[in-house]
Amino acid sequence: MKMTSRIECIFFSEFHPTLGPKITYQVPEDYISRELFDTVQVYIITKPELQNKLITVTAMEKKLIGCPVCIEHKKYSRNALLFNLGLVCDAQTKTCALEPIVKKLSAYLTTLELESGFISNEESKQKLQPIMSTLLEELNATGACTLPIDESNTIHLKLIEQRRDPLIVQEYDVPVFTQCKDYFIKSQWDLTTQQILAYIDGFRHIQKISAEADVELNLVRIAVQNLLYYGVVTLVSIFQYSNVYCTTPKVQSLIDDKTLQEECLSYVTKQGQKRACLRDVFQLYCGLTPGTTVRDLCSRYSQQLQKVDERRLIQFGLMKALIRRLQKYPVKVIRDERSRPPRLYTGCHSYDEICCKTGMSYRELDERLENDPNIIVCWK
């Protein structure tokens, strides 16, 4: 996080009544050249239409992020005070995380000015420079900064990492912790999450967690989605011995990547046993093919499974995308115009989903569908 959003410079620019737009303070000194400022000044001290907008401009290999402020009042020369406290980064930096900080700073300064004339007063304005120094140092070092400005005002700033939107969590998804459960401090999470934490074991699916933890289904979904967003859990599919899996090209990384190997072997070895060897584990993964159930695997590779827990083997394989699950999708081929169009048997809903939603077991669903000549089943 610190590497991706390194701040190179913090500057304070304002519209001087006689000199026009200028940089009053910048830390470190002389970072922004005269040339650069001339080129971008129209985006720093802006026309009224652009006030309070977050503006990021890229020029001469640098990115400048600022939020121009205009405070109108008769007491100011030219009846308005225009200023902008901004950050400068390298042009390649991803600066999304810095934007809320710039906005917050501009809001702080506006408030300070309105309350006590912090900026228009030459004396108090000088305090800005050391403040900017501290900000630069702390934000780059720790990503957070708490700074008292005067006796009654303190600034709190924090860089928040932007993450990708998480997937929608379905009732038939199974959350599994990406790291050891004890790594996370329970009390930092919300009540709902705390209530369901104990039930996340990498085997219970959302519907089951909801039933056993006595928490409403949608709340569980949202809580898990939140955990997913922060990378605390990842989702795998329900485990059954009748499941079918197959390898992905990533399975070869088990051979190439030493760290992955170590992680895998310690994860899948049965408790209390000597560590399983790479060959056995790799053979097991490669033994997963379309048409082979986990049960088949167990009977064919019983020797390799002496030291390996097959459930954790599958779990690890799914988490690291070394293997993928082949799901069954029933499709009702419409032969008769009069018959009702299928709602679930459309090829969009897997067995997992149908069984979850209707309460049937796999076997029941199988039996029902086998007897229907109009249903064909696709695996993918």
Added chain:
Amino acid sequence: MYNQSCSVEVFADRNSMYKHSQNNINKSGEKTSPISVILVSSGSRGNKLLFRYPFQRVAECPSSLATKQRSPYALNTTGDVLEDQDGDSRELSPLTDEQLVAGFSDIILATILATKSDMCGKKFELKIDNVRFVGHPTLLQHPHTIQVSKTDPSPKRETPTMILFSVVFALRANADPSVISCMHNLSRRIAIALQHEERRCQYLTREAKLMLAVQDEVTTLTETDGSPQSPFRQILPKCKLARDLKEAYDSLCTTGVVRVHINNWLEVSFCLPHKIHRVGGNHIPLEALERSLKAIRPYHALLLLDSEKALLAQLPLDCSPALVRLIKTCSAVKNLQQLAQDADLALLQIFQIAAHLVYWGKAIIVYPLCENNVYMLSPHANISLYSLLAEQFAQQFPGHELPSMLAKFSLPVSLAEFRNPLDAPVQEAQLIQMVVWMLQHRLLIQLHTYACLLVPPGEEEPGLREEEFPLTARVGGRSLSTPSALSFGSPTSSDDMTLTSPSMENSSAELMPGGDSPLNKRMTETLLASLTEQERQVILSIPAAQNPEDLRMFARLLHYFRGHHHLEEIMYNENMRRSHLKTLFDKFRSVLVVTNHEDPVISLFQSPLE
């Protein structure tokens, strides 16, 4: 039958799921489409906004700007709650893309987008709240040369007053960096064309004059009439350049393929890969596409996504004859090397043209169709009963249903198994066509066999040794070279390519004397030297290793057994028959672990990486 309430809930849920997936598609569509296209210029008359599209719903009268009077229709871009005279303050729906840019007046856009001349010739990127502007400001001529032309007595040329101009695209701020890059590329291309036409016949100056004249006209009309009109709407019928820009914008928002003719003379063509390369609801990231294209081999094949006729019809009149020849000769059963021979083109050229076609979404790379190919349903295949694909399939192949065909590929099946030997040749041909159709529509993936050398651990320190030095680290990377460094989308593309004929470099089958000569023995020893002592022992103790031919073959192929080279690749490089290789695998199965999966190099065409 499950009870009624359950089914109703299920139905509602599915609807919302469909809606969600639809929204996802729309959302990503928005992210890759521009919000607006804007043409600005800077010159002796100051900064001007010449044209923008789409038009604002209600153009603000320039005079009303100063008074800050709100027209009841004005859009509130600050996100405040709007209160009407009844005190009704309903929450505004989230701003649409148009509203985002419509909030910027013409004048402010002219100020911020017509940059200083020292920003010219480079990428211009400006982000304001939720909008990102990207362009390539271009100098028409050096400012000081304007003095020169003023004193130029030649009556032919008018005095140009424009110093620089910029074609700017407005995007959503969270657009993917590669989309931004592509938009910049298009802006630059249009700028190059405009600069050229300006130098040749002052095209841009003339169009700019027209645009400004219409704007002035409309302004005066509005001031006298009082009814707001958009000047840009009036510009469209009069200015070709405005129409070109509108067309570029519309194309970017729909197909992603732009073809405009600046001044009816210079063609500017461009494609947005993010719109073109979509498989299911996902799009293939550009970097993945480029990586893939750099890794294709002569044994791959090019599969056209349109019919030959349709594709040829799309080509411009002055296109390269090599391209035409390639399209006419290419086929799903021919690999690129054969294609080079048949079309009488260098392999290098074939690679370049193939990459070009793939980039433009007109073709994909597959392994050439043959009997032994094994196919399976792609995990992203759209097997929905109600999909457009099912309909199209039924039209193309009457009497056959797509779902039934897809079910046949639920388990991996080879083409040989798929065909019925008792079928008439016509039916057989149709089956092949169906497979080609399914490949074109991203329904199938092809599985290949990969082998990995893993020796059973010995008694002492089980597993430790082999894990410490995996084969991959020890056996140096033999570069099985392929033409690389293909460049995309840019006008210049001259990169050095090294081309080797694989069978010459890597296979020494023809050169090596047969039998058990001391030379062979030494070669085998050298090849096996990269293994640990324990591995060597285990291999040598296999019964098949007693046969020196087999052992030599195994040793020679050792570097392929890292799980990254599939059977067909070994066959091609080493000029070996499939049966021979399979037998070898079988003989040494106690030290090889074999698995089947798709070729990661080309699998992204059928199932994009998550």
